[in-house]
Amino acid sequence: MLEFLAAALIGLGTVFFVAGTVGLLRFPDIFCRLHALTKADGLGLALIALGVALLADGAGEVFRIALIWFFVAVAGATCGHLIASYARRVKAEADDD
Amino acid sequence: MTDPVLVFDLLLAAAVVALAVASLSVRDLFMAIVLFITFGLLSALAWVRLSAPDVALAEAAIGTGVTGALLLKTLHHLRYVTGTLDRDPPPSVTPATPVPAPVIWANAAFCGLITLGLAAAFLGAPQAGPGFDPLVAEALPASGVEHPVTAVLLNFRAYDTLMEGVVLLAAVIAVWQIERGLSDAPAPALGEIFDGFARLTLPAIVVVGTYLLWKGAEAPGGAFQGGAVLAAVGLLLLLSRLYVPQPAHRGVARWAFVLGTGVFAGVALLVAGGGRVAFEYPAEHAKTLILLIEALVTISIAVTLAALFHGREPVALPSSGGKKDA
Numbered sequence: 001m002l003e004f005l006a007a008a009l010i011g012l013g014t015v016f017f018v019a020g021t022v023g024l025l026r027f028p029d030i031f032c033r034l035h036a037l038t039k040a041d042g043l044g045l046a047l048i049a050l051g052v053a054l055l056a057d058g059a060g061e062v063f064r065i066a067l068i069w070f071f072v073a074v075a076g077a078t079c080g081h082l083i084a085s086y087a088r089r090v091k092a093e094a095d096d097d
Numbered sequence: 098m099t100d101p102v103l104v105f106d107l108l109l110a111a112a113v114v115a116l117a118v119a120s121l122s123v124r125d126l127f128m129a130i131v132l133f134i135t136f137g138l139l140s141a142l143a144w145v146r147l148s149a150p151d152v153a154l155a156e157a158a159i160g161t162g163v164t165g166a167l168l169l170k171t172l173h174h175l176r177y178v179t180g181t182l183d184r185d186p187p188p189s190v191t192p193a194t195p196v197p198a199p200v201i202w203a204n205a206a207f208c209g210l211i212t213l214g215l216a217a218a219f220l221g222a223p224q225a226g227p228g229f230d231p232l233v234a235e236a237l238p239a240s241g242v243e244h245p246v247t248a249v250l251l252n253f254r255a256y257d258t259l260m261e262g263v264v265l266l267a268a269v270i271a272v273w274q275i276e277r278g279l280s281d282a283p284a285p286a287l288g289e290i291f292d293g294f295a296r297l298t299l300p301a302i303v304v305v306g307t308y309l310l311w312k313g314a315e316a317p318g319g320a321f322q323g324g325a326v327l328a329a330v331g332l333l334l335l336l337s338r339l340y341v342p343q344p345a346h347r348g349v350a351r352w353a354f355v356l357g358t359g360v361f362a363g364v365a366l367l368v369a370g371g372g373r374v375a376f377e378y379p380a381e382h383a384k385t386l387i388l389l390i391e392a393l394v395t396i397s398i399a400v401t402l403a404a405l406f407h408g409r410e411p412v413a414l415p416s417s418g419g420k421k422d423a
Contacts, residue, residue, distance in 0.1 A: 071301065078294040085288060 002054055009051030016044030030087045038080040042073050106146055113139050126175070130168045137161030150317035151246045154309070158325035163402050166332055170406055241383025243315040250319065251387045255365065255376045261321070262358040262394055269354055269401045273410040287336060295337040302330050310395045314384065320357075320391040324398025331403025342411035350404060357397030361390050 023036025049069040053062045116139060120132035137160045144153035233245045233253070240248035250258045306327035313319030334340035342350075364386055369375040378386045 067301075071298065074294060074297060078290060081290045082287060 006051040006054040009047050009054070013044040013047030013049075013051065016040045016047065020044065031084060034080050034084055038076055042076055045069055045072055045076075109139060109143055109146065113143055126172055130165065130172060133168065134161055134165040137165065151319065151322070154317055154322040155325070158322050159402075163325050163328055163332075163406070166406055170408065174408070239380055239383075241378065241380065241385075241387050242313075244313065244317070246317065247313050247319055247387070247391075251391060252376075252378065252383065255361075258320075258394075259358065259361050259365065262361060262397065265398060265401045266354055266358050269404050272405055272408065292337045292339075295333045295339065299330055299333055302326060302333070306330070306395070306399070310391060313391060314388065320394040321398060323391075324395040325402060327395065327399035328402035328406070331399060332406050335403065335407055342407055344411050347411060350400065353397060353400035354404070355397070357390075357394035360393045364390055 017040060020037050020040025023040065024033050027033045027036055046069060049065050053065045056062050056065060113136060116132055116136035120129050120136055123129050123132060137156060141153045141157040141161065144150070144156055230245075233249060236253065237243070237245060237248055240252040242248050242251070306323045306329075308323075309318040309326055310320060310323030311318075313323065331340075335342075364378075365376045368378050368386070373379070
């Protein structure tokens, strides 16, 4: 039962990754693409981490998976912010010229 | 019905080769670096599939993380000196004069020689059989550590590991000599969010790096992996400008560069004598000595990689009139 639940969660997480990838390939500009990527992989990774945590044997492993999820999510959000602010700044400078 | 894992492995192998080709053939340098980083991450995954988690950790931390950061920093510097920083779209940095044909041919010849050497080693190795596993397993109790890879790297083949430290040392000496007097590209302002990110992750990276070092005695991990992770602390400090290299810090930095290699070589020579040769640690102190060497080598690797990322030696430039804020 636990395995099925875990597989379902991991599968659902993968769907979010695929959706994010499609968004990255199909959306028109950098901000839309970033939106698709950061939202999709943040939620996708959370679901996959949850699924893997169900299969982990022990509190230590669950804790490490939670830490990995937390830091990847924070790093992803920060990178998204950095790329978006850089793109905005460069665009503003290009408009000034 | 084929094995799904085999399909995954074949796809992974094809992707690694395709990314390598793409990274070499694409003209835009930024794209080449991004492809190289992706290549490194998939290579790390390939090492995991080959049941070599130590190599995977090293590939992910050094081959991908630190090298990627070094390449991006170099590109930033290139765009600065060519005056193409902050342009949209960033024009690809292509050399004004094409690379001379003899250089291309010399590079091709050396790469070809290395490929031939690898092919000869692969074909010359016994294709079946246990390899060195039984030998290592037999000698493991005498090594002082429980993880076979650490036993090989820090004990049985310690000389190779010492030389890897020397290579890093040589690299940082060369960089400090060559980049002397070059003006520095201004560090990009990364903003409050990045500073918050740095403050949040710095303590965690210190813990992870130390954990990798400590864990190396009994499980995958060790000096190079821990050192590369700790080097990320230096990168974050430099990028968020929480630490600005000063000319007065050069003495400490120089000591930190040679600390690991120096102590490693010193211990290796000092244990010689009384019927032992160099690198032959006395069995009762082997674990202590290995941990001491690994800890100091880790510090040296971390400081050296961070210094390589910073690039030039922090000297006071006459033109900028005093201390340099990099």
